[in-house]
Amino acid sequence: MNSATAGRARRADARRNYEALLTAGKSVFAESGTEAPLEEVARRAGVGQGTLYRQFPTREHLFAAIMSETIDLLDRTARDLLAAPDPWDALVRWLRLYDESAACYQGMTRRVAEGVADDASPVAAACAPMRASFGQLFDRARAAGLVRPDLTALQLFTMISALPKDPTSGTTIPPYLDVVLKGIRP
CATH class of the missing domain: 1.10.10.60 (Homeodomain-like)
Structure with missing residues (x-):
């Protein structure tokens, strides 16, 4: 050989x-x-x-690799939703998809939120395209006057990530997501 x-x-x-x-x-x-x-x-x-x-x-390197398919889906969906006629509906659809995708692994949303907030994290690097496309989606809704002007995309992303999860399904416990969505309106 x-x-x-x-x-x-x-x-x-x-x-x-x-x-x-x-x-x-x-x-x-x-x-x-x-x-x-x-x-x-x-x-x-x-x-x-x-x-x-x-x-x-x-662990963050492994987690980022495991999440790559989900991150790609969320990025692609955010970019697709930029063409949706209703910026609020597009934002809400993406946030619900993000919340649902977090049900795969217990502790996922917390790990993503922590990783995204730390620019040196492998999770932040993996999530960068998704974060950028979500930021555009968020900015579009805010520019239309549909989101509070004192809120940033990262703050909203972190809030959704921090919502309490059902231990068996991994999804957000009702009505927390709906309450946050109502609370971000101007």
């Missing part, structure tokens, strides 16, 4: 480990929440902890 072949084999092996860790991470986080032991993720992936930490140096 020459060095080029050995390099490709390692890359393929590393890619398999990466995918196994993502699959295991999704399963463990779905069962036990985002604070689940990372050792369990490595065990289920069939790799050692060293491999886990080479692929994902921190």
Whole structure:
């Protein structure tokens, strides 16, 4: 085996480990929440902890990778909703989708809110496109006079993230989301 072949084999092996860790991470986080032991993720992936930490140096790196599909969906939806005729309806639809997407993993919204607020976090980097497109959606509603002028997109995002969740479904407990939505109107 020459060095080029050995390099490709390692890359393929590393890619398999990466995918196994993502699959295991999704399963463990779905069962036990985002604070689940990372050792369990490595065990289920069939790799050692060293491999886990080479692929994902921190919990936030793993979480950002797991959430990439959801983040992409939320970003794409926000960009699509920018063309919706009613800016308020578009904003509310996106916020409800964000809230529903948080039901995948217990503790997800808190982790996203903390990560987005910390510019150095891998979660903030992963969420940057979604945050920007949501900001445009928010700004459009505010420019139309539909959102309080003293509120920022990040403040609203953080409020929605902090709403109390039903422990069994992971969704926001009624009527909290509706109360926040009514409270952000001018």
